Amino acid sequence: MRxxxxxxxxxxxxxxxxxxxxxxxxSPEYLDTVNxxxxxxxxxxxxxxxxxxxxxxxxxxxxxxxxxTFRFQPTYFSVMYTHYEKMFNYIPYFGVTVGFSYGHSGxxxxxxxxxxxxxxxxxxxxxxxxxxxxMPAMMQMHFDAAxxxxxxxxxxxxxxxxxxxxxxxxxxxxxxNKFRDYEYRFxxxxxxxxxxxxxxxxxxxxxxxxxxxxxxxxxxxxxxNEIFHPYNTYYYRYANPIDIAVTLGVYLQLTKRTGKTTxxxxxxxxxxxxxxxxxx
Numbered sequence: 001m002r003x004x005x006x007x008x009x010x011x012x013x014x015x016x017x018x019x020x021x022x023x024x025x026x027s028p029e030y031l032d033t034v035n036x037x038x039x040x041x042x043x044x045x046x047x048x049x050x051x052x053x054x055x056x057x058x059x060x061x062x063x064x065x066x067x068x069t070f071r072f073q074p075t076y077f078s079v080m081y082t083h084y085e086k087m088f089n090y091i092p093y094f095g096v097t098v099g100f101s102y103g104h105s106g107x108x109x110x111x112x113x114x115x116x117x118x119x120x121x122x123x124x125x126x127x128x129x130x131x132x133x134x135m136p137a138m139m140q141m142h143f144d145a146a147x148x149x150x151x152x153x154x155x156x157x158x159x160x161x162x163x164x165x166x167x168x169x170x171x172x173x174x175x176x177n178k179f180r181d182y183e184y185r186f187x188x189x190x191x192x193x194x195x196x197x198x199x200x201x202x203x204x205x206x207x208x209x210x211x212x213x214x215x216x217x218x219x220x221x222x223x224x225n226e227i228f229h230p231y232n233t234y235y236y237r238y239a240n241p242i243d244i245a246v247t248l249g250v251y252l253q254l255t256k257r258t259g260k261t262t263x264x265x266x267x268x269x270x271x272x273x274x275x276x277x278x279x280x
Contacts, residue, residue, distance in 0.1 A: 042092040042144060042258055044085050049206065049251030051078045051101075055243050059107040059128075059218065062238040067111075067119025071129065073104035076245045082140065092144075097153065098137045105130045105161070105214075105241040122239070123180070124170035130241075134159030134212075136191050147199045154192035157212065161185040182220040187241075189214040202253040214241040 055073040080099035086092045106129040109120045118126040138155030161184075166176055179185060195208030218239040 042084075042086075043256055044083075044092075045257050046081070046083050046254040047204065047251045048079070048081050048254060049204070049249045051080065051206070051208070051247040051249035052076065053245055053247030055103050055105075055245045057104060057106045057241065057243045059105075060238075060240045060242055065109070065120040065122070067109040068107050069110055070244075071106045071108040071127070073106065073129070076103040076247060077101065078136075078247070078249075080136075080249070082251070084140075084142065093141055095140045095142060096138070097140045099135070101134045101136060103132055103134070103243065103245065105132055105243055107241075118168070121168055121170060123175070124168050124172060125166035125175075126168035126171075127166065129165045131162040131164075132159050132187065133162060134187070138191060142197070144199075149197040149199060149204075151195040151197055151206065151208065152192075153194070153208075153210070155190075157187075157189060157191045159187035161187060180219070183218060184216055184220070187214055187216045189216065189240075197251075199257070201257055204251040204253065206247075206249040206251060208245075208247050208249065210245045210247065212241075212243040212245070216240075 053076045055076045056070045057073055058068060058070045061068060078099055078101035080097050082095055082097040084092065084095035087094050106127075107122075108128075109118045109126040111117060112119050120126075122128060134157045136155060136157040138153040141152045143150045161179075164177060164179055164183075189212060191210060191212045193208055193210035195206055197207075198205040218241065219237075221236045221238055
C-alpha cells in the first residue's frame with residue numbers, strides 16, 4: 001500500500017512540475033495566439049467533366065485574303081477525362097486530359113464600306129461554317145490554392161469536318177452544303193489554353209479559354225481551278241483554321257483530391273489488425 005501511495009505521489013509531483021515548466025516556457029497569452037497550420041497533401045486523382053461554350057473562328061490564308069475576320073459560333077461541347085499524377089511521386093502539379101469535342105470552324109469576310117462588295121472570298125463564298133468533331137489530348141499543369149486552382153493546357157488533337165455551310169453572291173449553289181473534291185475533311189493540329197478552377201470537393205467548376213491551330217490545310221494547295229484562275233492551272237494556296245473556344249465546365253472528382261483514400265484506409269486497418277508486411 002505504501003508503495004502505491006509513493007508511486008502516485010511521484011506521478012503527481014512530475015505532472016505538477018511539467019505544468020510549471022510549460023507555464024514558464026509558454027504563457028497563456030502566447031498559447032492563445034498560436035495558429036496551427038494544417039498541411040494538405042494533394043492525391044493522384046481522377047475526374048470527368050462536361051464543358052459548354054462558344055467559339056470564335058477564322059482561317060489563316062497564304063497568300064493573305066483581305067477582309068477575313070472571326071466568325072462567332074454559339075455551340076461548343078466537350079466531355080473530358082483528367083488524371084493528375086505527382087511527378088517523382090512528390091510534385092503534384094501535373095496531369096493529362098483527353099476527351100471528345102463538338103464545335104464549328106469557319107471564316108467571314110467583311111464588306112468594303114465604299115462599294116458594299118466583299119473584300120475577299122473563297123471560291124465565291126464570303127461566309128463559311130464547318131461542323132467538326134475532335135479528340136484533344138493535352139498535358140495539364142495545375143496550381144492549387146484551395147478553393148481556386150490555375151490551369152494551363154498544351155497538346156494536340158485530331159478531328160473530322162462533318163459538314164459545311166456556305167453563302168456568297170458568287171458561290172456556286174451546288175456547293176452550299178457540299179465539300180469539293182479538293183477540300184480536306186480530316187483535321188489535326190495544336191491545341192492549348194489556360195483557365196481557372198473553383199473546387200467544392202467533389203465538384204469543380206472550370207472556366208477555360210482553349211485555342212486550336214489546324215495543321216491540316218482546308219484544301220489541296222495545287223488544285224486545278226480554271227474558273228477563278230484561268231491563266232494559272234496550278235495555283236498554290238494554303239488555309240489553316242484557327243479557333244478560340246471559351247467554355248464553362250462542371251467536373252466530378254472520381255477519387256479524393258485530398259486526404260486518405262478508401263484504399264489507404266483499408267490498408268491501414270489491415271495493418272493494424274494483421275500487422276504490416278515488415279512485421280510478418
